[in-house]
Amino acid sequence: MFQVEKSYKMYNGVSIPSIGYGTWKITDPQVGIRAMREAIEVGYRHLDSAQGYGNEETLGEAIRQSGIDRKELFITGKVLNSSKGYESTLQAFDQTLKNLGTDYLDLYLIHWPKTKDTLDTYRELNRQTWKAFEKLYDEGLVRAIGVSNFHKPYLEELLSDNINIKPMMDQIEIHPHYFERETIEFAKANDMLVSGYSPLMRGGQLEDPVFVKLAQKHGKTPAQVVLRWALQKGTIPLPKTVTRERMISNLDVYGFQLDQDDMAILDAQHRADGKIGSHPDHTKF
Numbered sequence: 099m100f101q102v103e104k105s106y107k108m109y110n111g112v113s114i115p116s117i118g119y120g121t122w123k124i125t126d127p128q129v130g131i132r133a134m135r136e137a138i139e140v141g142y143r144h145l146d147s148a149q150g151y152g153n154e155e156t157l158g159e160a161i162r163q164s165g166i167d168r169k170e171l172f173i174t175g176k177v178l179n180s181s182k183g184y185e186s187t188l189q190a191f192d193q194t195l196k197n198l199g200t201d202y203l204d205l206y207l208i209h210w211p212k213t214k215d216t217l218d219t220y221r222e223l224n225r226q227t228w229k230a231f232e233k234l235y236d237e238g239l240v241r242a243i244g245v246s247n248f249h250k251p252y253l254e255e256l257l258s259d260n261i262n263i264k265p266m267m268d269q270i271e272i273h274p275h276y277f278e279r280e281t282i283e284f285a286k287a288n289d290m291l292v293s294g295y296s297p298l299m300r301g302g303q304l305e306d307p308v309f310v311k312l313a314q315k316h317g318k319t320p321a322q323v324v325l326r327w328a329l330q331k332g333t334i335p336l337p338k339t340v341t342r343e344r345m346i347s348n349l350d351v352y353g354f355q356l357d358q359d360d361m362a363i364l365d366a367q368h369r370a371d372g373k374i375g376s377h378p379d380h381t382k383f
Contacts, residue, residue, distance in 0.1 A: 100329075100332045102326075102329045102330060102352065102355075103116060104116055104352065106291060106334070108242050108266040108267065109264075109266060109289040109290075112204070112241045112242045112266070113172075114172055114204070114205070114242075114291065114334065115142075115143050115172055115334075116329060116334050117144065117325070117329075117334065117335055117337070117349060118142070118144035118145065118146045118172075118174070118293065118334060118337075119134070119142040119144065119145050120146050120295060120337060120338035121134065121145065121146060121153055121338065123151070123338070124151075124153055124156070124338070124340060125151070125152055127153075127155075127156050127159075129340055130153050130156035130157070130160065131156055131159050131163065133160075133339075133340035134156065134161075135163050136342050136345060137160075137345050138160065138164040138166055138171075139164060140342065141346075141349050142345070143171055143172055144171075144174070144334075145157060145161075145171060145172070146174045146293075146295070146336045147173065147175055147176070147198070148174075148175060148176035148178075148207075148209055149176060149177065149181070149193070149194050149197075149209075150176065150178050150179065150209055154175070154194055154197035154198050155197045157173075157198060158197055158198040158199040158200070161198070161199070162199060168200060171204075172205070173200065173203055173204050173205075174203070174205040174207065174269075175191075175194045175205070175206050176206070176207045176208070176246055177190050177191070177206070177207070177208055177209055177227060178190055179209055179210055180213075182208070182216075182223045182224070182226070182227045183223055183226050183230075184226040184229055187226075187230035188230050191203075191230075191234055202238070202240060203239070203240045204240070204241045204242065205240070205241065205244060205266075205267060206231060206234065206240045206242075206243050206244075207243075207244050207246040207267065208224060208227055208228070208244075208245045208246060208248070209246050209247065210247050210378060211245070211247060211248050211249075211252040211378050212252075212378065212381060213381055214381055221259070224252075224255070224256055224259075225256075225259045225261070228243075228256060228259075229261075231243040232261070232262055235263060242266045243263065243265065243266060244265040244266050244267030244268060244269070244290065245265050245268050245269070246268070246269040246270070247271075247376075247378045248268050248270070248281075248378070249378055249379075250278070250280050252378065253265070253268065253281070253285060254284075264288060264289060264290070265290050266289075266290060266291065267290055267291050268281070268285045268290050268291075268292050268293075269293040269295060269336075270282075270294060270295070271294065271295055271296050271373060271374060271375050272292070272294025272295070272296075272297060272333050272335070273296055273297050273298065273299045273324065273328070273374075274299075274309075274324060274327060274364045275299055275303065275368065275372030276368060276369070276374070277294075277331075277368060279368075282332075282333065286332065292332070292334070293333065294328055294333045294334065294335050295375070296375060297324060297325055297328050297335035297336060297337055298321050298324060298337055298338075299374060300374065306320075306367075308363060308364075308367060309323060312360055312363065312364070316354050316356070317354075318351075319347060321337070321344070322347060322348070322350065322351050323356070323360075324364070325348060326351045326354065326355070326356055327356060327360075327361065329351065330355070330356055330361060331361075
């Protein structure tokens with residue numbers, strides 16, 4: 099069974115905490131600064147952001163108010179869909195650093211493989227964007243580079259486009275109701291770590307009797323069971339909440355283990371219509 103640790107190393111040796119704090123949809127600055135600051139206060143060191151979330155400045159202010167040394171944090175950013183391309187990616191990266199108030203990122207991701215406006219040109223845009231990523235990495239402005247929402251076919255395309263540095267991370271939607279097994283296996287076979295957004299699905303789905311029964315078995319909450327499942331699958335979950343108690347609870351998942359039967363039960367919850375977010379093949383952007 100996969101050995102769960104509190105941090106993992108990407109293939110270039112950079113360490114990343116095995117649970118991150120997601121910031122998607124936290125758009126109100128007052129709520130965001132308070133929530134993100136509290137997340138840092140209770141122990142999160144891996145903070146997942148994106149220019150497309152519209153809250154980079156909020157996260158930057160929360161970090162400043164936390165008083166935590168920048169080197170203790172692992173900050174992920176993502177290039178805005180409309181900024182893909184070589185020069186525009188470099189400009190977008192500079193803006194992200196300005197918004198966050200930092201002089202480097204720990205991880206920079208291509209947010210989506212394509213958009214509805216780039217169906218014919220997305221592959222070349224991805225190649226040019228990746229060249230910009232390689233430049234940023236070579237210059238030491240970002241410690242690791244990767245992709246997001248790249249299912250297996252998009253990973254295969256990128257890897258075959260004469261790139262010099264393989265992605266170190268693929269961030270995709272992962273939870274018991276939907277997980278791309280083929281993508282996860284392909285990414286790992288190519289030395290990439292895999293992180294998962296929306297790990298707790300929609301909150302109400304955690305009331306499913308399957309999750310409740312397993313939670314009762316282990317004396318944990320359904321959310322803790324689902325996060326533990328994600329960890330034991332060798333992925334990095336990125337739970338999001340603005341409630342301090344849930345932040346603390348979501349980190350308390352290292353002291354128990356799901357057995358093989360538990361994992362099989364949760365794996366069996368996957369369903370074709372279980373995806374919450376957009377599918378990269380049918381993007382709405």
